[in-house]
Ligand code: ADP
């Protein structure tokens with residue numbers, strides 16, 4: 210093949226390539242523009258977007274402004290006012306320093322800067338249309354800077370195509386703005402989408418601003434931390450152990466006013482809660498670290514979310530020690546949090562639910578068979594008092610299960626199954642023995658049951674006497690439209706209730722003993738993190754999974770003989786019973802042959 214000459218890329222192409230690294234979606238534009246406003250000393254930052262930022266992003270600040278003569282430089286690549294000399298790179302104290310954000314944004318959009326400094330009587334504006342930069346022109350303006358970005362990615366169609374719908378993008382923007390705003394309580398931030406206010410953060414004290422990141426129910430279970438060790442300071446809020454969540458949704462970490470991701474430091478926070486929360490849970494924590502700029506390298510990643518500490522072990526130890534000290538010095542008697550249930554409550558709920566579940570079993574198991582013993586056994590505690598009154602909706606009662614094609618499962622023998630470690634069932638079969646993971650099997654049964662019921666229409670649900678109110682972040686609110694139809698099929702009716710709140714109107718009868726608020730909150734959290742881009746059917750599958758998992762017995766739950774038998778009886782009724790919905794096996798088989806081989810009993 211004939212070789213082609215090496216050519217220098219045109220500046221506009223260089224910028225578009227660079228833009229690919231920092232500008233992923235409208236929220237990245239908001240991040241860069243708001244960081245510039247903060248660097249300019251603004252005390253008021255107004256963000257206006259249209260169509261989730263796909264149409265327009267406008268950031269208005271009252272900061273120092275840009276002198277007219279410098280406007281062209283603002284759009285120029287590698288041009289910054291934030292580094293004076295080479296050494297400054299190693300002691301960064303501003304949010305920006307790479308001098309590439311505006312050039313990148315201008316190269317992939319139709320952008321405009323209008324700015325006026327305090328020294329000037331007039332404002333000036335400059336345009337950048339996909340890299341074509343105009344000459345500054347006089348324009349009416351207040352002191353400060355307004356940057357407008359229209360038609361993001363108009364000239365990079367591949368990127369444009371990957372933008373999500375207006376509500377998803379607007380959700381990303383509100384989460385981004387909230388994250389940026391936490392360390393700057395003195396600054397007022399507002400965000401509106403298509404003229405509708407989404408975020409209003411008045412200038413406030415530190416603590417009040419931090420709390421904006423947590424649901425209201427968390428607030429009274431917070432603990433303030435404040436510690437200084439030589440030139441390193443750590444401040445913020447941590448939540449009582451019972452606020453720990455299945456995801457890291459309520460963890461925020463900052464370094465010198467910049468939001469960062471650092472698994473090592475967040476690991477320190479989790480370590481501090483060891484033994485106080487269930488394993489696998491993420492404590493709620495807002496941590497603000499401040500250390501001398503020369504002790505950290507922020508120039509690791511184009512978007513600067515990852516940093517490198519000179520002495521990361523020291524930071525890790527500090528975070529762990531400060532949090533641990535606070536936790537051990539506090540009265541951690543679990544509180545009955547309005548939205549949650551204490552561990553006992555959860556267990557009790559689960560037991561009652563399970564009792565209800567077994568009641569619906571086909572004839573072979575009835576109360577007399579010991580499934581529902583007359584005398585209370587540990588498993589079947591009397592129902593817990595309802596957290597809120599529930600009136601049944603006038604929907605018909607669910608029909609009995611349809612029969613399914615049983616998979617070929619090893620036939621059981623007469624002898625009784627036993628439960629080991631309150632987690633596994635060991636059962637004799639004709640060909641040998643099987644070991645069953647009780648949670649996995651029950652989850653599978655629940656899942657199949659729910660799936661079959663769904664084929665016949667929406668799940669039966671109950672209307673709550675009083676709607677259950679869940680506080681939600683703007684981003685979670687933006688998810689509503691997408692998940693409502695799916696939830697409807699599952700018997701969950703939710704809707705926006707007021708500013709920052711969602712009301713749960715109906716809840717599936719099947720899950721009646723779960724707290725709707727807790728359930729919906731977890732759903733929204735997972736929604737933000739992993740369910741956002743799923744199609745309706747995938748989403749439905751995920752939610753079924755979640756319900757099945759919640760409704761199933763857990764490892765560690767003691768089962769009565771009757772319950773064990775009932776569980777085993779259902780094993781034949783469900784499809785694919787040998788795997789739980791997550792694909793983990795429910796059952797291990799061990800044949801007599803294999804046993805004989807293991808014991809070297811060759812004679813048999
Ligand atoms: P960086 O922030 O890394 O310096 P940018 O491309 O984001 O690079 O901005 C280039 C320069 O434009 C900044 O260094 C700053 O001098 C100026 N600038 C950008 N936005 C603003 C603003 N909102 N107010 C005042 N000056 C600004």
Ligand code: MG
Nearest residue numbers: 241245305310
């Ligand atoms: Mg910048």
